[in-house]
Amino acid sequence: MRRALIVDDAVTVRLYHRKILEEAGFQVEEAENGVEALEKALVTPYDLLLVDVNMPKMDGYTLLREVRSTPELEGVPAIMISTESEKHDREHAYRVGANLYLVKPVRPEAFRLLAALMARNGESR
């Protein structure tokens, strides 16, 4: 089964994304901020990261920069999901290593499809 990590400080968002991803066949875990995401990702090999931007302790951009500069994690696909729709946020997300940038709220059908497309094939590890 493919494993996804949802990184977001809003519990409602985590529950919503969890539901959609579970319907798409993912096994889902959650982290409340960037530091916790690193703690978890270093222990569990995820096939996909879903990353919010504004979070306490460590924001999403910093998290992605850390992920891309950590050898064990650099290859994991990451979708940044932001409330901010301005152009510079999108550019910033891609610059720090996001593979895809989405704006909240996500549409379930599209999100399911994109997550399935972006994720690593769980078998390939």
Add this chain to the structure above:
Amino acid sequence: MGLVKADGKPAATSKPSPRKYTRDLTGLLAELNDQQPKARRWAARDLVAYGEEAVGALCERLRTEPEPSVREALFDALLAIGGDAVVEGLIPLLRGEDAGLRNGAVEVLGQLPEAVGPRMEVLLADPNPDVRLFGLDILRDLPHPEAPRWLMGVLEQDPHVNVVTVALDRLAEVGTPEMTPAVRAVKDRFPDEPFVAFAVDTALDRILGGE
């Protein structure tokens, strides 16, 4: 070899670094821009003793400080000082480009209820939805009696779907039963948005305790 003890003397072995600066306000302000991160960290910590007088310099330094460990020391110092000047100095950071600074400011502001309280309504009415979202993040842990009322205001009036769903997220934790009509009504304001329906149902479930 093996287990040893630094007998008698205190366990510390570090010598205080030669003091380049005086330990008064002028010296510490100069040290805040030292080449060495370590010196800047200590300057930030020691500046707490000068209270409001140091706030301007600490906020100024935040804008350019590249070292995360110094940034944290600056935020901690501002939190320890507290008061109106700190709040005035931090609010402008919410509009900045740097997500780390924005979220650091949010965390400090969320712990200064007395000084932040009077400014909350202005923040939550800001034309920029991102600033309103930071307002809700500040509100999250703010021990302030008006917090539920502010949240209700956002719920009933804010036009932006992301701002409203974050308010719903907060209400799932702190809402009370008399708020349920207003929570339910949000669905009608955003009838085509599945996430809003989900957030409303989650909030209702939590508020009513599943009864």
Add this chain to the structure above:
Amino acid sequence: MARAAATQPRCGELHITDAEFDRFRDFFYRKTGIRFEDSKRYFVDKRLIQRIEGTGHRGFRDYFAFMRFQASGEEFQELVNLMTVNETYFFREEYQLRCMVSDLLGEVLHYKRAGETVRIWSMPCSTGEEPYSIALYLLEYWDLIDRVDVEIVASDIDTRALERAKQGLFSKRSVSHLPRWILGKYFEPAPGGYHRLCDDLRASVNFRRINLCDLNETKGMRNFDLIFCRNLLIYFDEASQRLAVQTLYDALNPGGFVLLGHSESMSRITSVFKVRRFRDAVVYQRSA
């Protein structure tokens, strides 16, 4: 501990619904990073009910609002104390000791000059089980102990705990995780079913009373390579946690490590440390 006297949930009186459990669980997770699985439901409900009754509230809803909005955060702390295990024993969280000898010390020696002493701080050390476990582990499981000097400093705010630590008299319960041969080699039986640690080991640890939240007391604590700070930060409020981690950071040599208790995480406190994962444990490092 007060917990031992916990009252059983009385039937039909107070009851925590699924939605209330979720509400509490998500709140507790956000604040502490500790996430209760469904299997912990009974454990959590029982303690919640104990506090609802203890504070004279009618039900979960009233109690939760009271606890959530209390400016002092005292009641929240009360819950933390109830939901966590506040005791200490030899070889507690042994995987971290394993990580120390198999990985951390190697990295530490890498940045140190030859012949320099490795410095370890056990903060808080309580009645001594933790620093003595570190000493035992180094002597028994670290090959290089014959060639490297290691200094262990152990601190706690509680002078009575420190006195007991220095005495070196331990209960059966406290040594129950030790391999029998270690018990035989380093301890001798004492009256009342106690075990006395041998003098050499007692003399190998330097005990000092220190309050981790007092900058004046911690200012001299520098140049450590490893800090064990287990099962303390969880009991601090946010402001004290922030202060404490800055102190830990300053007490470490660049490249040094902090180890936290197994239910603790830096993720609710700070991002100054680098998260490092080794075979046996996740630890936090001050960047070189």
